[in-house]
Amino acid sequence: MNISPRTVPDIAGEYNLIDSGNEMKLEQIGKYRIVRPAPQAVWTPRLSDTEWNSADATYMRSSSGGGEWKFRNQTSRKFQMLYDNIGFEIKLTDFGHLGLFPEQAHNWQWLREVIRTRMAYTNNANLNVLNLFAYTGGSSLACSQAGAHVVHLDAAKGVVDWARDNAKFSHLHDRPIRWIVDDALKFVAREARRNNRYHGIILDPPSFGRGPKGEVFKIENDLIPLLAACKEILANDAAFVLLSCHTPGFTPLTLHNELLEMVGERPGNIESDEMIIAEQDRLSAPGRLLPSGTYARWQGRDVTKPKKAEAKK
Structure with missing residues (x-):
């Protein structure tokens, strides 16, 4: 590991x-x-x-x-x-969230790098990304900035509208982003039946949630079936999968093993760790890091280097 x-x-x-x-x-x-x-x-x-x-x-x-x-x-x-x-x-929401998760910034930078590397490798071929439990859209917008075609999905219409507003504020409202209000597992199952495939999949599941029609999601029961369904829509030439969560007990090793089961024998590399926020003096002096969730992410091996241009004859 x-x-x-x-x-x-x-x-x-x-x-x-x-x-x-x-x-x-x-x-x-x-x-x-x-x-x-x-x-x-x-x-x-x-x-x-x-x-x-x-x-x-x-x-x-x-x-x-x-x-x-x-x-x-x-x-x-x-x-x-x-x-x-x-x-x-x-x-300033009634449940204490703000719509910003700064601990994800390290992942946003990674997403941009992986997408740009992949697009350089494929001469800017379309790269399709599915972001599940996408909330206010930080990961969706980072992917869009790098040039990906994004499907942004959340079960709550209010937060999907919030993400669309963030896209406008980020001058990304005219980029190829589809805004979907749906249950994650039901949508993924339909995408499999439609034979739609994605080069990148992002999941940040809650501990507990409800779909737009009252569907119940419990991470301890439903994450593994969801990852199995996502495996069916992951393209053969996929670039990445990013899995993160804030649920106690879901350690980096837990997510690592779950992601390993999803990607199977695909060539690539998995890394996992805690998500962190650094206190403001951390960059200039020894300081503390606040643990703020966990992640595991897989990058396909064939996208680690840009494709070299052929030598002129």
Whole structure:
């Protein structure tokens, strides 16, 4: 098994992890400082209580499983920002999410690199990507930036519309992106019957979710059948598969083994690791990395190098 190094990507944008600890994280998001839960941050914060208490907004979870925002300063619940050259509309949702997952930035950079390498290898032949559980579209837009044809699928119409707005903000609204509201497994099964194939598949499944018609998804029961179905629509000359999740217990090794079962004997390389967010001083001095989920990703061996031009006779 190849465990990738803890590479800290140099990401340009309006997001910074300022501090973490006591199962919380202090973030700079656009012009606002926001505090949100981070169950993995079991250590002690570096900054003072004064710094933390000066945050513009704090999301507090309740014992009943919900939560609420508490505002110290006037804070917009909806605004735009740039991160890793992608435009995001940030929303302070009732369940604490913002529509941005900065821990995925390392994967976005990898997706761009793999797609551009593949397109150089094939003289810019169409590369079709399916993004399941695609949410607000960070991975979809990264693939589109690299030149891929993308199918973006989520079960919730509201978040698909949110992703479309992000595409407009990123000046990608005229690119070949199909926006689909559907149940992931049902859509994949239909694609198999239609004999449609994809050169890249991205999955970021939730621990629990519901499809548009009430279909239930439980990761412990349904991920393996979904990966088996995805195997049927993975092109023979596929370039990549990216699998990530935020479910406790689904370690890098777990995802690695599940992805290995999916790709079978296909030539290529699988790497797996934790997704991380670096505290803002990490690039200039030793600092802490906040674990924020896990991933495994496979790259087909035949796309690791651009095709060499034939020598002139």
